Amino acid sequence: MDIGIDAAHREQISSGLSKVLADTYTLYLKTHNFHWNVTGPMFQTLHLMFEQHYNELALAVDVVAERIRALGFPAPGTYRQFSALSSIREEDGIPKATDMIRLLVEGHEAVARTARTAFVVAEKAHDQPTCDLLTQRLQVHEKTAWMLRSLLE
Numbered sequence: 533m534d535i536g537i538d539a540a541h542r543e544q545i546s547s548g549l550s551k552v553l554a555d556t557y558t559l560y561l562k563t564h565n566f567h568w569n570v571t572g573p574m575f576q577t578l579h580l581m582f583e584q585h586y587n588e589l590a591l592a593v594d595v596v597a598e599r600i601r602a603l604g605f606p607a608p609g610t611y612r613q614f615s616a617l618s619s620i621r622e623e624d625g626i627p628k629a630t631d632m633i634r635l636l637v638e639g640h641e642a643v644a645r646t647a648r649t650a651f652v653v654a655e656k657a658h659d660q661p662t663c664d665l666l667t668q669r670l671q672v673h674e675k676t677a678w679m680l681r682s683l684l685e
């Protein structure tokens with residue numbers, strides 16, 4: 533395969549994207565979990581907001597995984613691989629609603645950091661589609677973090 537990016541760079545970019553995929557999948561599951569288990573006076577708002585967020589994340593994992601495939605590498609797709617690759621920790625038990633919001637802010641910020649690290653490698657290798665994809669993901673995660681953060685002020 534020759535798309536104008538050498539194999540070593542394609543592998544480095546795929547490895548960065550695999551971490552973004554693992555973070556996004558972990559945040560997807562956390563958000564869905566919180567959608568199911570949230571309680572309290574903010575139930576309706578949070579239940580619906582978390583649903584919008586996990587739906588967006590579910591679409592995003594597909595796009596990230598398929599970019600890895602287009603670069604010629606296998607996409608991680610098991611919980612074991614995701615937990616080894618992810619920078620986002622899972623919770624024990626069910627947090628209070630405000631803790632859920634705080635944990636999701638931290639999750640979106642974590643994906644943004646992972647995406648930024650991956651971006652640097654993609655940019656160096658002139659991988660414009662990956663840069664474009666990561667830019668879009670950064671916009672979503674930073675905007676979502678801001679919206680969630682605003683609920684805590």
Ligand SMILES: [Fe+2]
Nearest residue numbers: 567568579583
């Ligand atoms: Fe639901």
